[in-house]
Amino acid sequence: METLDFRFDSKPVPRAADPALCGVVGSGNLEILVKSGIEPEACRVRIKTSARGFGETWRAVLDSFATSHPAGGTVIAINDMGATPAVVTLRLAQALAEYQGGGL
Amino acid sequence: MNASLPRNWDTLRQSRGRRLERAASLGFGKEIPVDRIIDLLEAVIQPGDRVCLEGNNQKQADFLSESLADCSPERINHLSMVQSVLALPSHVDLFERGLANRLDFSFSGPQGARLAKLVQEQRIEIGAIHTYLELFGRYFMDLTPNVALIAAQAADAEGNLYLGPNTEDTPAIVEATAFKGGIVIAQVNERLDKLPRVDVPADWVDFTVLAPKPNYIEPLFTRDPAQITEVQVLMAMMAIKGIYAEYGVTRLNHGIGFDTAAIELLLPTYAADLGLKGKICTHWALNPHPTLIPAIESGFVESVHCFGSEVGMDAYISARSDVFFTGADGSMRSNRAFSQTAGLYACDMFIGSTLQMDMAGNSSTATLGRITGFGGAPNMGSDPHGRRHASPAWLKAGREAYGANAIRGRKLVVQMVETFREHMAPVFVEELDAWKLQKSMGAELPPIMIYGDDVSHIVTEEGIANLLLCRSPEEREQAIRGVAGFTPVGMARDKAMVENLRDRGIVRRPEDLGIDPRLATRDLLAARSVKDLVRWSGGLYAPPSRFRNW
Numbered sequence: 001m002e003t004l005d006f007r008f009d010s011k012p013v014p015r016a017a018d019p020a021l022c023g024v025v026g027s028g029n030l031e032i033l034v035k036s037g038i039e040p041e042a043c044r045v046r047i048k049t050s051a052r053g054f055g056e057t058w059r060a061v062l063d064s065f066a067t068s069h070p071a072g073g074t075v076i077a078i079n080d081m082g083a084t085p086a087v088v089t090l091r092l093a094q095a096l097a098e099y100q101g102g103g104l
Numbered sequence: 105m106n107a108s109l110p111r112n113w114d115t116l117r118q119s120r121g122r123r124l125e126r127a128a129s130l131g132f133g134k135e136i137p138v139d140r141i142i143d144l145l146e147a148v149i150q151p152g153d154r155v156c157l158e159g160n161n162q163k164q165a166d167f168l169s170e171s172l173a174d175c176s177p178e179r180i181n182h183l184s185m186v187q188s189v190l191a192l193p194s195h196v197d198l199f200e201r202g203l204a205n206r207l208d209f210s211f212s213g214p215q216g217a218r219l220a221k222l223v224q225e226q227r228i229e230i231g232a233i234h235t236y237l238e239l240f241g242r243y244f245m246d247l248t249p250n251v252a253l254i255a256a257q258a259a260d261a262e263g264n265l266y267l268g269p270n271t272e273d274t275p276a277i278v279e280a281t282a283f284k285g286g287i288v289i290a291q292v293n294e295r296l297d298k299l300p301r302v303d304v305p306a307d308w309v310d311f312t313v314l315a316p317k318p319n320y321i322e323p324l325f326t327r328d329p330a331q332i333t334e335v336q337v338l339m340a341m342m343a344i345k346g347i348y349a350e351y352g353v354t355r356l357n358h359g360i361g362f363d364t365a366a367i368e369l370l371l372p373t374y375a376a377d378l379g380l381k382g383k384i385c386t387h388w389a390l391n392p393h394p395t396l397i398p399a400i401e402s403g404f405v406e407s408v409h410c411f412g413s414e415v416g417m418d419a420y421i422s423a424r425s426d427v428f429f430t431g432a433d434g435s436m437r438s439n440r441a442f443s444q445t446a447g448l449y450a451c452d453m454f455i456g457s458t459l460q461m462d463m464a465g466n467s468s469t470a471t472l473g474r475i476t477g478f479g480g481a482p483n484m485g486s487d488p489h490g491r492r493h494a495s496p497a498w499l500k501a502g503r504e505a506y507g508a509n510a511i512r513g514r515k516l517v518v519q520m521v522e523t524f525r526e527h528m529a530p531v532f533v534e535e536l537d538a539w540k541l542q543k544s545m546g547a548e549l550p551p552i553m554i555y556g557d558d559v560s561h562i563v564t565e566e567g568i569a570n571l572l573l574c575r576s577p578e579e580r581e582q583a584i585r586g587v588a589g590f591t592p593v594g595m596a597r598d599k600a601m602v603e604n605l606r607d608r609g610i611v612r613r614p615e616d617l618g619i620d621p622r623l624a625t626r627d628l629l630a631a632r633s634v635k636d637l638v639r640w641s642g643g644l645y646a647p648p649s650r651f652r653n654w
Contacts, residue, residue: 028333028526054528060590084524085590086335086565094622 004047004055008066012040012073016101023091030080030088032095037075049080061085065092074099116285119250123148123287124310134263135295136313141171144311146179148287149251153183155204156249156277157195160188160236160440161211161324161479162391162412163270167291167315168253173197184208186247188236188273188440189479190215191322199228208247209477210234216474223475223545233475233551235483237444240273243280252281252288255319256312258299259292263306266299269413269421269436270321274304276441282308293318300433323415323648325391327365329631335522335565338614338624340366343455344375346568346617347518347561348384351497355387357447357484359456363520365395367455372402372630389446389484392417392428392436394647398630398640400427409446410438411480416651420644440480447484452497453516454484458553459525460536463581463593465556465571467519468538475545478553485554487515501560504572514572517554520563523589530591532584556580562587566594567613574610586611 019035037044043066047058065071069092076095083091112118126147136144149155149172157172158165172180173194183204190196190212198204199222208231212219222228234242243249254277257268267274281288289311290304344367347353358364371385381404388408390396394417399405408428413421413436421428421436430436447454458467469476491498491513498513505514521531538550562569562584569583578601586602588594605611614621631637634651 051528057528057590060595064590082528084335084522084528086522086524087333089565090334090338090621090624097622 002049002052004049004058006045006059006062008043008045008063008071009041010043010066010072011070013070013096013100015073015099017098020095020098022095022098025079025081027081028083028087030078030083030091032091033077034095034099035075035077037073040073043071043074043076045076045078047078047080049078049082051080051082057085061088065089069093069096071096120285120287123150127311132311134311135261136311138313138316141168141313142175144289145172145175148289149175149180149183151181153250154247155183155185156243156252156281157185157187158252158254158273158277159191159195160272160412162321162414163255163272164192164320164322165253165255165291166192166194166320167313167317168255168289169194172253173201173203175203177202184231186239186243186249188239189213190219192320196222205229206231208232208234208239208242210236210239211477211479212475216476219475220473230475230545230547233477235478236273236440236480237448237483240276240441243276248284248286249277249281250286252277252286254278254288254290256290256292256304258294258296259290259309259312260296260299260306263309263312264299264302265290265292265304265309265312266296266301267303269418269438271303271438272412273440275439278304278308289313291315291319300435301431303437321415323651325360325393325414326416326647326651327362327393327395328634328651329365329369329395329629329636330633332362332366332369332626332629334624334626336362336366337370337626337628338619338621339363339520339522339563339565340370341374341619341624341628342568342614342617343367343518343520343563344370344380344384345378345619346612347453347516347563348375349378349380351452351500351516353384353453353497353516355451355495356385356453356455357389357451358393359454359481359484361457363457364455365393366629368393368395368399369629369631371399371404373628375404376402389443389451392421394634394637394645395631397637397645400424401640402630409443410436411440411443412438415648416646419646420641423644444480444483447480448486448488449491451484451515452495453518455518455520456481456485457521458519459531460533460538461519461521461531461562461584462533462536462556463584464577465559465562465580465584466536466552467554467559468536468550468552470536470538470541470551472537472540475541475551478551481553485517486558487517491515501572504570505560514560516560517558518561518563519554519559523564523566523591523594530593532588532591532593534593564589567611567616570610570612573608579605579610583610
C-alpha cells in the first residue's frame with residue numbers, strides 16, 4: 001500500500017449531500033468519499049492505493065479534475081485497487097455530483 | 105549443343121498418383137480406420153512437402169494435427185506449414201519434434217510465446233505473417249499445399265463432406281489443394297448415410313477419418329456483458345453518437361472485445377433513443393456475436409455474413425434465417441474468405457481495438473516475447489484502393505480526407521481503446537514494441553497490425569480524434585496525444601495546439617458531443633449478463649458452460 005496526499009486550488013463547490021460516497025473497493029476500481037473541509041478554495045485529497053509508484057499520474061489526474069470542476073472546500077478520501085485514470089476520472093465526477101445533491 | 109530432355113508437364117499428378125498408390129498398397133480405401141491414421145499420413149506425406157493444417161479462431165483439425173505430430177520425424181521432416189492459425193500445442197509440437205521447420209501463417213494467439221522462443225532458437229523459419237485473405241491468396245499463387253488436413257462435421261460413404269455452421273477456411277484450402285495435384289484428408293465428427301447438404305464434393309476429397317472426438321471449437325467471440333465497464337459504456341456512447349450517427353454507417357465489421365460488445369449492447373437502448381434504428385448498423389460482416397442478439401431482436405439488423413460460427417449460437421442462427429446465411433438444411437454456412445472480402449470491399453467501417461498505438465497512429469498487438477500475428481484485422485482495418493462503389497459514409501469520409509472535390513471515398517477505420525490497459529500499461533507509446541520484436545525476429549518489417557495512414561478515428565475515454573481532418577503530421581500527432589489521456593505521451597501534448605484542434609472539431613470531448621460521462625452506466629446495456637442474452641434469444645442461445653453461472 002502507498003498513501004499519497006495532495007492539495008489543489010479549486011473554485012468552491014456547493015454542498016448538499018455531505019459526505020458523499022461513490023464506487024467500491026474492488027480490483028481495477030476505487031472508492032471515493034467526499035466530505036466538507038475547512039479551506040473553501042482548496043481540494044485536499046488523500047489516496048490509499050495498492051499500486052505503488054504512480055504519484056505523478058495521480059497528481060495529473062486530480063489536477064485536471066480540480067481545474068475542470070469546482071471542488072473547493074472538500075476533503076476527498078480515496079481507497080484504490082489499481083483503477084485506471086479513466087475510471088478515476090469518471091468516479092470523481094460521479095462523487096462530486098453526489099456531493100452537490102446527486103442531480104446530474 | 106545437347107538437346108534438352110523432354111519436359112514432364114504432369115509431375116504433380118504423377119506425384120499424387122504415387123502417394124495414392126502407396127496408400128492403396130497398405131490397404132487403405134477412402135475411409136481410414138482411426139487407429140491407422142499415422143500409417144496413412146506417413147504414406148502420403150513426403151519430406152519437404154507444403155502442408156496446410158486447417159485451424160482458425162474457431163474450428164480446429166485437432167485430431168489430424170496431433171496425429172501428424174506423432175508421425176516419425178525420420179519419415180516426415182522439413183515440412184513447410186501453411187495455416188491460418190497456430191493455436192494448438194500440437195501445432196508447435198510439429199516444430200519442436202523436427203517434423204516441420206518453416207511456417208507461413210496469420211495468427212498464433214495462445215502459442216505466441218512458444219513460437220517466439222522457437223524463432224530465437226532458430227528451430228523455425230517464419231516465411232511471413234499474413235492476413236487471412238493474403239494467405240488464402242497465396243494458396244492459389246506460390247504457397248499451394250501438397251497436402252491439406254481439414255476438419256468437417258460429417259462425411260458420407262463416397263466422401264462428400266458436410267461442414268456445418270463452421271465452414272470457415274475449408275472451401276479455400278480444399279479448392280487450392282485438390283486442383284493442383286494435392287491430397288485432401290478430412291477428419292469428421294460423424295459418418296452419415298445422407299448429408300444435410302454437400303459443402304465439399306467427394307471427388308475433391310481423398311481420405312476421411314472419423315475422429316475419436318468432435319473437432320475442437322473455441323468460443324472466441326463470446327463476451328460476457330457482466331464484465332463490461334462504465335468506461336466502455338462511455339466510449340460506446342461516443343462512438344455511436346460521434347461516428348456511427350454522423351456518417352450514417354450501415355455496413356460494418358466489429359473486432360472482438362468488450363469495447364465493441366458494449367456498442368452492440370447499446371444499439372437497442374442508447375442508439376434507439378437517438379432515433380438511429382434503420383439508419384445505422386443494418387448490414388454486418390461479423391461472427392455471430394452473442395452480444396448482437398438484442399440488436400437483432402430489436403430489429404436493428406438486416407443481414408449478417410459470418411467468417412465462422414460461435415459455440416451455442418447454432419439454434420438461434422437457424423431460427424433467424426432472414427438475418428444469417430443458411431442452407432436449405434437450415435444450418436448456417438460461414439466462409440472466411442468471402443466474409444473477409446465483404447469486410448474489405450463492402451463495409452464502410454471497421455472498428456476494433458489494439459494493445460499499442462504510436463504517434464503516427466500505427467497500431468500493434470505484438471508485445472515483447474510473443475509473436476501473435478494479425479488474423480483478419482489488417483484486411484478489415486484498411487482503406488481498399490480497389491473500391492469503386494459509393495455510399496454516403498464512404499463519400500463523407502472521403503470529402504473530409506481529400507477535400508470537397510475528392511474523386512474517391514474513404515473507409516472509416518476506427519481504433520477504440522482505453523488509454524491504459526490492465527496493470528497501468530499505456531496503450532499510447534512513442535515507439536511500438538513491434539520494432540524491438542522485428543529485430544529479435546530478424547524480420548524484414550515490424551509486425552504492425554493497422555497502419556496509421558489507414559486509421560480515420562481514435563476513440564478513447566477522453567474523446568474522439570478525427571485523423572481525416574488533420575492536414576499535417578504535426579496535427580495528427582497532437583490529435584493522437586490529445587485523446588491519449590494521462591499516459592506519458594498524452595501528458596506531453598501541446599495544450600494550445602490540442603485546444604485549436606478541438607475548436608476545429610478534430611478532437612472532440614464527451615461534452616462536445618453532448619454526452620455527460622456521469623450518465624455512462626451499465627443500466628444502458630440491453631443485456632447485463634449472459635443469462636440476459638439467453639432471455640433475449642427466447643432460449644435459443646445455448647451458452648457454453650464456462651459462461652453459465654446459473
